[in-house]
Amino acid sequence: MNGDESHKDYYKVLEVDYDATEEIIRLNYRRLALKWHPDKQKDDNAVTAKFQEINEAYKVLSDPAKRLEYDLTGNCEIDKYTLPEYLTRFKGMILTCNGLGITHTSIWSQQLMETNEYVDK
Missing domain, CATH: 1.10.287.110 (DnaJ domain)
Incomplete structure (x- = not known):
């Protein structure tokens, strides 16, 4: 080590x-x-x-x-962000990953939609 x-x-x-x-x-x-x-x-x-x-x-x-x-x-700073804060912070990256066909994006897509409802208000 x-x-x-x-x-x-x-x-x-x-x-x-x-x-x-x-x-x-x-x-x-x-x-x-x-x-x-x-x-x-x-x-x-x-x-x-x-x-x-x-x-x-x-x-x-x-x-x-x-x-x-x-x-x-x-x-990873374990307790630095809440889930909505993570999703907001990484929104562009998550959407890019979705466009690249990286799997598990349905989880992110749903969370992003829910997060955007609160963030955009």
Whole structure:
């Protein structure tokens, strides 16, 4: 490790491929969370740190907006934005991705339409 904790590879933390589905991410998270739960190995700071890292990775990769930001920038400030703020911030990029035929856009399209109703008022 290079010691740079600010740019962890959350996909490697959860032991999944970069194109993993939400289901695979959830299943691996559960498996790893059980394996590294601090209650299983008491008084071990390394285990607690690993468990927290797994939770942090899952919090980002299980949320479509946070995963998108992470995939594009390699970093994600977990609690920086609400979902409508993410969608507003990345609206142009999401629409461009839709035009390029990138999948999972129906989720974004619906959220964008709902968000635009509030933002444009």
